[in-house]
Amino acid sequence: QELVQCFTGFWQYKTKYDVLPVPSGFIQRTLNNSSPIDRFNSQTLLTPKQYRADLYRELSKCSGKVEIYSRGFAPDAEILNLLSSRSTRIYADGFIRNKNSRITTHFRTGIHAKVTLIGDRVAYLGGVNFQFAPGGFSLIDLMYKTCDHEEIAQIRQKLATSVF
Numbered sequence: 001q002e003l004v005q006c007f008t009g010f011w012q013y014k015t016k017y018d019v020l021p022v023p024s025g026f027i028q029r030t031l032n033n034s035s036p037i038d039r040f041n042s043q044t045l046l047t048p049k050q051y052r053a054d055l056y057r058e059l060s061k062c063s064g065k066v067e068i069y070s071r072g073f074a075p076d077a078e079i080l081n082l083l084s085s086r087s088t089r090i091y092a093d094g095f096i097r098n099k100n101s102r103i104t105t106h107f108r109t110g111i112h113a114k115v116t117l118i119g120d121r122v123a124y125l126g127g128v129n130f131q132f133a134p135g136g137f138s139l140i141d142l143m144y145k146t147c148d149h150e151e152i153a154q155i156r157q158k159l160a161t162s163v164f
């Protein structure tokens with residue numbers, strides 16, 4: 001239900017016109033919709049800005065291994081610092097910026113996944129690449145967050161059997 005409400009809000013925001021029937025046919029009316037991205041609030045569906053903030057909190061709390069699957073890797077300095085202080089592996093197809101020598105990088109052609117795993121505690125998956133620039137925070141995109149151990153195990157199993 002939460003996802004349906006989210007998409008409905010995004011659809012209404014992106015819809016520029018309303019088409020209304022009139023006796024002579026139809027008229028097109030311009031809509032002025034405000035962005036739902038700033039007022040969207042969920043514990044499991046995160047906007048790019050919320051994902052970055054939640055990721056920072058979770059990385060600050062734990063010292064477990066981190067695995068990142070993304071088309072690109074361009075963390076800000078704070079996130080890079082947290083990743084550098086633990087065992088971190090990146091699987092990317094594309095550019096890698098701000099790489100630290102303590103982070104293991106694997107280039108794999110064709111990766112389109114956007115998955116971040118923090119030990120066996122937290123998993124994020126969705127549409128947001130691991131790139132945290134202020135311009136990307138206004139994108140209408142979501143990451144799903146789970147702390148369910150069974151879901152995390154399923155994600156790990158799927159990633160282990162995927163061909164990259």
